[in-house]
Structures are given as C-alpha cells and as structure tokens.
Amino acid sequence: MAFLEQRRPANPVVLSGDNHNNWVFDLKRDFRDLKAPVLATEFAGTSITSNGDGAEMSPEYPSAALAAIRHLKFHNSQRGYVRCAVDAKLWRTDFRVTPYVSRRGAPVLTKASFVVESGRPGALRA
Numbered sequence: 001m002a003f004l005e006q007r008r009p010a011n012p013v014v015l016s017g018d019n020h021n022n023w024v025f026d027l028k029r030d031f032r033d034l035k036a037p038v039l040a041t042e043f044a045g046t047s048i049t050s051n052g053d054g055a056e057m058s059p060e061y062p063s064a065a066l067a068a069i070r071h072l073k074f075h076n077s078q079r080g081y082v083r084c085a086v087d088a089k090l091w092r093t094d095f096r097v098t099p100y101v102s103r104r105g106a107p108v109l110t111k112a113s114f115v116v117e118s119g120r121p122g123a124l125r126a
Helices: 002-007 063-067
Strands: 013-017 022-028 038-045 072-086 090-098 109-117 120-125
Touching: 002 038, 013 072, 022 090, 022 109, 022 120, 038 072, 038 109, 072 109, 072 120
Parallel strands: 013 038, 038 120
Antiparallel strands: 022 038, 022 072, 072 090, 090 109, 109 120
C-alpha cells in the first residue's frame, strides 16, 4: 500500500479469490481514516463449486457487520466466477453466479458489475 500511495499508478486492481465469497473493496493505506484516498480496488471471486450451493449472504458474515465496513462495495456468497474485461480506459468486472451447483441445469446470471476508470482509483457500480 505504501508503494501505491507513493507512486500513484493510474488505477491499480487486485484480483483474489476462492474464500467462498464474492467481494469488492476499495483499498486504502489507512482504513481508520475516513478521508484517506482510495489507492486501488480489490475484486475477490468465490469458488465455483466448493462448499456446496452457497447463498445470497453467508451466515458467517452478519449484514450489520458488513454494513460497518465502509470500504466494502459488494458481498455475495453464491457460487460462480468473476469475468473481467480490460482496455486502456476501463476495467469491468462482472460477478457471475448460480443459485445452485448441487444439480444440473442451474442458470448463470450477472449478480453485480463494477468498473474502474483509468486514472480514477475505486470501484463504481456499472
């Protein structure tokens, strides 16, 4: 984070995943400082099938606790994958999920989409 704060690349993005949840975070050097600038965006994808069907919200993460995380832009516990499209001006991430993996024929839908614009760190709902 110190590197990002000092060098200020245009729109850094971190990809991570397989903690059985979908997440979008704005990353800051000091999360306690509400006025600290956003330095990057993290997109974390769920597992595709591990831990079974998943759910809209995991019982591990009470909604009140999630609401208190100011840099959290999105959370979901359904199974699926993250699709990213990148060009010189825009990074787009689509969270593709399915309501179940325990049987055949599950539909796949886009649960949420976010963009990161060139020169503007931070995730925006698309």
